[in-house]
Every structure is written in structure tokens, then in C-alpha cells.
Amino acid sequence: MAAEYAPEVVAGLQAMVRARLSLWDLPPGTEVTLLNLSENATFGLKSPCGTRDLVLRVHRVGYSSPEEIRSELAWIDALRLDGIIQTAPPVTGANGELVQLLHSDCGGASRFAVAFQRVGGKEPDQGDNLMQWFDALGALTARMHLHSRAWQRPEGFCRKLWDYDAMVGPDCYWGPWRSGIGLDAGGIAVLERALAVVKEKLDAYGMGPDRFGLVHADLRLANLLVEGDTLRVIDFDDCGLSWFIYDFAAAISFIEHEPFIPDLLRAWVAGYRKAAPLSSEDVAMLPVFVILRRILLTAWLASHAEIPFARQIGSAYTAGTVRLAQAFLDGEFLTIPKAA
Structure with missing residues (x-):
């Protein structure tokens, strides 16, 4: 069995995302870029004309339930709406759901996924104050x-x-x-x-x-x-x-x-x-x-x-x-x- 993020698994995840772009009203020509591998796999989604620029979090298998993910998003929304922090808003899919289930066409495990609007800024580093x-x-x-x-x-x-x-x-x-x-x-x-x-x-x-x-x-x-x-x-x-x-x-x-x-x-x-x-x-x-x-x-x-x-x-x-x-x-x- 391949490791969670072995190269062939990551390639399969990218293919899975490409095949499901319509869930977020994105066209087939959308650029799909791997941004990060950590607990989850994170992809950048940029439409050809640049009108949509999203960050898609594809979840590690078995780590978070859909109820846990929805609870996370509920607190994010509350913090945003109450003016406590600035953070990336979650994006509702074309089916009206925030949490999507992506199925593999290659026999891989299905994965939960959530899209967020991309927000500005960069990670602070040790060269910053x-x-x-x-x-x-x-x-x-x-x-x-x-x-x-x-x-x-x-x-x-x-x-x-x-x-x-x-x-x-x-x-x-x-x-x-x-x-x-x-x-x-x-x-x-x-x-x-x-x-x-x-x-x-x-x-x-x-x-x-x-x-x-x-x-x-x-x-x-x-x-x-x-x-x-x-x-x-x-x-x-x-x-x-x-x-x-x-x-x-x-x-x-x-x-x-x-x-x-x-x-x-x-x-x-x-x-x-x-x-x-x-x-x-x-x-x-x-x-x-x-x-x-x-x-x-x-x-x-x-x-x-x-x-x-x-x-x-x-x-x-x-x-x-x-x-x-x-x-x-x-x-x-x-x-x-x-x-x-």
C-alpha cells in the first residue's frame, strides 16, 4: 500500500481535482497547482481568465469527519462575521455544500475537500520583524x-x-x-x-x-x-x-x-x-x-x-x-x- 502522499498518490489527487473542477464552477482549463503537503494536500485553483483564484484543501484519509470539518468552518465564519480576525472565507460549491466528497477514477480513496478564497499576504520569516x-x-x-x-x-x-x-x-x-x-x-x-x-x-x-x-x-x-x-x-x-x-x-x-x-x-x-x-x-x-x-x-x-x-x-x-x-x-x- 502506497504511503499517504507517495508521488503516485499525489498525482492521483491532482487528477481527481482536475476531474471535479465543476464542483466550484471552474472550467476544464483551470490551472491546478500543488501548494503544500502536510496533514492535507493543498492545491491552488486559478481559472484561465483569472476571475476565480481558490485554494483547495484535500483532506488526509480518516483524519477529520465531515461534521468536524463543518464545525471548523462554522467557527471561521463566526470569527469573520464578528470582526475578530481576517482569514480566508470558505467557498460554497455549485451543489450548495461547503464540504465536498471527491471520488477517484483510479481506484484511490475518496477524499473530503474544502475550497477557500485566496487572500493576500505572505508567511512571515526570520528576516521580518x-x-x-x-x-x-x-x-x-x-x-x-x-x-x-x-x-x-x-x-x-x-x-x-x-x-x-x-x-x-x-x-x-x-x-x-x-x-x-x-x-x-x-x-x-x-x-x-x-x-x-x-x-x-x-x-x-x-x-x-x-x-x-x-x-x-x-x-x-x-x-x-x-x-x-x-x-x-x-x-x-x-x-x-x-x-x-x-x-x-x-x-x-x-x-x-x-x-x-x-x-x-x-x-x-x-x-x-x-x-x-x-x-x-x-x-x-x-x-x-x-x-x-x-x-x-x-x-x-x-x-x-x-x-x-x-x-x-x-x-x-x-x-x-x-x-x-x-x-x-x-x-x-x-x-x-x-x-x-
Whole structure:
């Protein structure tokens, strides 16, 4: 059986999209371009005359149910309509549905798909003023959390629960962290000790409604678009119920080891406090969530090893996770002044 995104599978997905363009009132000559492979496969759809420019997310098999996807889109619409964020609006198909089911003509698995309007902006990079953008991201995240607490979820709303067990427990969503690419017995022992501390601190912190609710859960740089002074958020595919401040840990995904992360943390906290309260106890927990997220991503890379990005950084990222976990155990990781 071919891997989820083996080259022949990706070619089949592109053919599947080309054969179903009419679902979004697009003509046969529409340009179909692979934009990204990650949890899902993302394609750009541009009509020949340039009148329609969409981004199509074709879902990984078995990851999200149609009810989960519709729930995600409901929160996106609520955030947009309430003026909380700028994000890509989902596009209704010719049949009146937001979530489409694409069938393969080559014997491949059927896939759910959602189209979005393409919005302007580019992913911020380390050459940009990331402190400025993390200040803005902190405020934006706080507004999303305030909205999350107040929003009346529609009947049938369902999204994944991102608690400790769902991330790193025996039946976690993204596979066992012990399968991390290049992870050896010594590294496993370090991560086991780190996770024991993480679990203890999470249990003490709790999951009360002031700390745990509906969050984006993947506000990493790849899911941010900057244009002028505007910061946009995209890709709510992992949104679900988790700790609110987990959103910071997700925001520094894959760059947790960089020396400028403490500066980004301070900028994010300052921005957050412009829009909503954030206690010193909340701030003290941020390194805990960063380590948890880092170990989770180590598992994700292993379970998505066919993706070029995973192959590119896999073993080096795993080794870095072990180093950060040891620093966390030694009290030397992302130390925060008590006054923060």
C-alpha cells in the first residue's frame, strides 16, 4: 500500500481535482497547482481568465469527519462575521455544500475537500520583524480566545480534544512519540522524564473554563499571512478544545530552539495582555506547553515521514527535542522572570 502522499498518490489527487473542477464552477482549463503537503494536500485553483483564484484543501484519509470539518468552518465564519480576525472565507460549491466528497477514477480513496478564497499576504520569516508580528499575534490570539469563550456553538458542533492523552498518550492522534525519527534509548529516557514533569504540571494547572476551550491549535508561521500592517490567520484544520495558552506553543512550531524565542514569548505576552488578562501562572506554564508541543511534533514528523519536510528535518529535529527536554528538566529552558 502506497504511503499517504507517495508521488503516485499525489498525482492521483491532482487528477481527481482536475476531474471535479465543476464542483466550484471552474472550467476544464483551470490551472491546478500543488501548494503544500502536510496533514492535507493543498492545491491552488486559478481559472484561465483569472476571475476565480481558490485554494483547495484535500483532506488526509480518516483524519477529520465531515461534521468536524463543518464545525471548523462554522467557527471561521463566526470569527469573520464578528470582526475578530481576517482569514480566508470558505467557498460554497455549485451543489450548495461547503464540504465536498471527491471520488477517484483510479481506484484511490475518496477524499473530503474544502475550497477557500485566496487572500493576500505572505508567511512571515526570520528576516521580518517577528517581535512586532508576535505582539500583534498575541493580541489577535487573545481576541480569538475571548470569542471562543462567548460564542454559542451550533448544534452538532464537534472538534478534536487536544489534551495530554490525545497528544502523547497511547491512543494519540499523531502516532507514538517513541517512534521519533532517529530517537534512541537515551533520548526516550529523557523524553519520558520530561513528559512526567509536563503531566504533573498540567494536572496542577487544570482544565477549567478560564484555561481550556476552543483554540486554533496551529498558529505557526506557515499559517500566518502578513501584508502591510495586516496580520491574517489561515488553516483552522487542527482547531479544537485545548488549553488557551497552547496557542503560543503552536505559534513557535519547528523553531522552538532558536535563540530569539524568549523575545517572541515576551512580545506575545505583551500583545495578549493588550486584549485580555494573562496571569503570571499562565505565563509560567508556557515553557511546559512548548515542550509538550515539541514532543508532539516529533511524533508527527515520524508518522508523516513521506512528506519532504519530514524527511528534510526529521532526525535533526528529534535530536533537538531531546536537548530541549533535557534543558527543561535542568530548569534552563525558556526561563521566565517571576514578575512576568
